[in-house]
Amino acid sequence: MVVDDEALVRSGFELILNASDGIQVVATAEGAQAADVIRREHPDVVLLDIRMPDVDGLTVLREIRTLPEPPTVAMLTTFDTDEYILTALRSGAAGFLLKDTEPEQLAHLVRTLAAGGVVMSPKASRALLRGHPGADTPQVAEDVARVNLLTDRERDVLVLIAEGLSNADIGTRIHLSAGTVKDHVSSILTKLRVSSRVQAALLAERAGLLSDDGAGTARGNG
Numbered sequence: 001m002v003v004d005d006e007a008l009v010r011s012g013f014e015l016i017l018n019a020s021d022g023i024q025v026v027a028t029a030e031g032a033q034a035a036d037v038i039r040r041e042h043p044d045v046v047l048l049d050i051r052m053p054d055v056d057g058l059t060v061l062r063e064i065r066t067l068p069e070p071p072t073v074a075m076l077t078t079f080d081t082d083e084y085i086l087t088a089l090r091s092g093a094a095g096f097l098l099k100d101t102e103p104e105q106l107a108h109l110v111r112t113l114a115a116g117g118v119v120m121s122p123k124a125s126r127a128l129l130r131g132h133p134g135a136d137t138p139q140v141a142e143d144v145a146r147v148n149l150l151t152d153r154e155r156d157v158l159v160l161i162a163e164g165l166s167n168a169d170i171g172t173r174i175h176l177s178a179g180t181v182k183d184h185v186s187s188i189l190t191k192l193r194v195s196s197r198v199q200a201a202l203l204a205e206r207a208g209l210l211s212d213d214g215a216g217t218a219r220g221n222g
Helices: 007-018 031-041 057-065 085-090 103-114 122-130 139-147 152-163 167-174 178-192 197-206
Strands: 045-049 072-077 096-098 214-218
Touching: 007 103, 031 045, 031 057, 045 057, 045 103, 057 072, 057 085, 072 085, 072 103, 085 096, 085 197, 139 178, 139 197, 152 167, 152 178, 152 197, 167 178, 178 197
Parallel strands: 045 072, 072 096
Antiparallel strands: none
């Protein structure tokens, strides 16, 4: 489902995604209609504009998150340094997409969301963190301390979480069963004291666990 105040964006995303194998756009809506349409259509993934004139995207996100079985939500934005992105991620969004995402990448990103992965550009996430007032505070030292509680294997898994991989893809990448990966993810969230994969990815970035050229190479301790 695509939620955006601009009809051109809604129709463009719908056209691109409906032409992709295994993806069906069950509905599009403006912000004020979103929750009601979600209750009716039960989409697996929602692409939600973060800035809309009729209702704030964060308000819609919070309403969606109160539903009994909320869908996976990724925020749509035209800027990779949108001031509301960090708030959205901390409020339960599973990532964010830039509206100028290449059409051939869009379907891949939606499939990643549907599989439980994180969709968040490492370059854009670093820009967000640099622009956030808490990025250069003692919070960073606390984040590093939490990451240091992880085993080497858990660090490997955390880096791949930040890369946006689902449990199945992580297992394939480092030759572990899906069940073992699930156990690692649960342990990571507990040790880092976060409640979502996106929050874990942000913490990994703040702690300096990711490389400058993308979220696929660990750096620092270990």
